[in-house]
Amino acid sequence: xxxxxxPLLSPQLLAxxxxxxxxxxxxxxxxxxxxxxxxRKGQSVEFAxxxxxxxxxxxxxxxxxxxxxxxxxxxxxxxxxxxxxxxALIDASTSMDFGEPSKLLYAKQLAAALGFIxxxxxxxxxxxxxxxxxxxxxxIWRGRRSLWRMLDYLQHVExxxxxxxxxxxxxxxxxxxxxxxxxxxxxxxxxxxxxxALRYLVAQQMDVYVVHxxxxxxxxxxxxxxxxxxxxxxxxxxxxxxxxxxxxxxKQTLAAFIDSAREFCTRRGMSYLLANNQVPVDQLIAxxxxxRGLVR
Numbered sequence: 480x481x482x483x484x485x486p487l488l489s490p491q492l493l494a495x496x497x498x499x500x501x502x503x504x505x506x507x508x509x510x511x512x513x514x515x516x517x518x519r520k521g522q523s524v525e526f527a528x529x530x531x532x533x534x535x536x537x538x539x540x541x542x543x544x545x546x547x548x549x550x551x552x553x554x555x556x557x558x559x560x561x562x563x564x565x566x567a568l569i570d571a572s573t574s575m576d577f578g579e580p581s582k583l584l585y586a587k588q589l590a591a592a593l594g595f596i597x598x599x600x601x602x603x604x605x606x607x608x609x610x611x612x613x614x615x616x617x618x619i620w621r622g623r624r625s626l627w628r629m630l631d632y633l634q635h636v637e638x639x640x641x642x643x644x645x646x647x648x649x650x651x652x653x654x655x656x657x658x659x660x661x662x663x664x665x666x667x668x669x670x671x672x673x674x675x676a677l678r679y680l681v682a683q684q685m686d687v688y689v690v691h692x693x694x695x696x697x698x699x700x701x702x703x704x705x706x707x708x709x710x711x712x713x714x715x716x717x718x719x720x721x722x723x724x725x726x727x728x729x730k731q732t733l734a735a736f737i738d739s740a741r742e743f744c745t746r747r748g749m750s751y752l753l754a755n756n757q758v759p760v761d762q763l764i765a766x767x768x769x770x771r772g773l774v775r
Contacts, residue, residue, distance in 0.1 A: 487588050487630055487634065488591050492760070495761055496592055496595050496764070499775065500596060500600045501565055501593065501600065501773065504686050531552070541554060542554070562603060563600075564603045564657055564658065564660070565593065565659060566655060566662070567594060567604075567605075567662050567664065568661060569583075569590055569607070569664050570608070570609050570647070570663075570665030570666065571583060571610060571637065572640055572641070572644075575666055576638035576639070578695065578696055578756045579694075581638070581694075582693070582694055585756045586692055587634075588760045589664055589690065589754075590606050590633060591630060594620070595626060598621065603619055603620075604620045604629065605617055605619050605620070608636055608640060609640060609642055609647025609650075609651070610640030610641070612650065613649075613653045613654060616655070618632060643669055644665065644669040644671070645675040645679070647676070648663070648677070651679075652682070652683055657684075658684045658685055659686070660685060660773070661687055662689075662773070663677075663689050663690065664690045664692060665689075665690075665692065666691070667689075667740055674743060677744065677747070677749065680749065681747045681748070686750075688749070688752065688768075689740070689744050689750070689752070691753045691754060693755060697733070698755060700729065750773070752767055752768065752771060
C-alpha cells in the first residue's frame with residue numbers, strides 16, 4: 480500500500496489529542512494573540528496584578544475602586560496571551576524509507592499529531608522537509624479548519640530527498656529565524672555526522688526537540704549468512720558475513736551512536752528522544768513527549 484493511502488491520524492487519536500497543548504519553555508513574543516497565557520503582562524481578559532500609574536499610561540486600565548479607597552492611582556495588569564510558533568522538520572531522505580511502518584511514515588504521523596495539537600490551540604503550525612530550498616518556505620496553518628490542508632501536504636511528502644543533514648537544517652534555519660518550538664524528526668544517518676546539523680539548531684532562539692526515529696529492524700536486525708549490502712543513498716557496496724560477533728559489534732556501535740546523539744543534545748539544552756517505529760504515535764506523545772515537557 481502506498482503511504483499516500485495510509486491515514487495519518489485516526490479518529491481515536493484525534494479525540495485523544497483534543498485536550499493537549501504544546502508547551503514552550505521559553506518566553507517569546509508572537510505577532511498575534513493566541514490561546515495561551517504568557518509571563519508578560521498585557522491587556523487580555525484575565526487579571527494578574529496591579530502597578531502604580533505613571534504618566535502616559537492608558538487611563539482605561541486605572542482601578543478607580545482602589546483610587547477611591549487609597550487616593551492613589553493603580554493600573555490593572557492582565558495576562559497577555561501568546562502566539563506560539565510550532566515547526567516540524569522532517570527528514571525525507573532515502574534512508575527514512577525503511578522499516579514497517581517506514582520511518583518516514585512514522586515521522587509524518589508524528590508531525591501530523593503534533594501539528595493538530597497546535598491547530599486546535601490556534602498556534603502557528605509549519606511543517607517542512609530537509610530538502611526544501613533555503614528560500615522556499617513551507618505553508619503556515621492556523622486553526623482547526625486547516626487540518627485537512629496540513630494532512631494533504633504531509634501525504635504528498637515522499638522519500639528520496641538528496642541533501643545532507645547539515646545543509647537541510649541550515650536551510651531551515653535560514654528560512655525560519657523566529658522563536659518557538661522546532662521538532663526535528665530524523666534517523667540522523669549521515670556519513671558526515673549529525674553534529675553540524677544540530678549546531679545550527681542550537682543557534683536558533685527556539686525550544687529544540689530531536690526525535691531520533693529508528694526501525695525495529697535496525698535496532699534488532701534479524702539477518703544471518705552472507706550478505707551484499709548497498710547504501711540506499713550513495714550506492715556504496717559492502718559484502719559481509721553475518722555472525723554472532725559481528726551482530727554484537729553492530730549493536731555496540733548502534734548503542735554508542737544513540738548515546739552520542741543523546742549526550743550531544745543534552746549538553747546543549749536540546750531534548751532528545753529515541754523513537755522505535757513500533758511504539759504507537761499516541762503512546763509516544765502521551766507518555767514520552769509529555770515527560771519531556773513538549774505537551775501537556
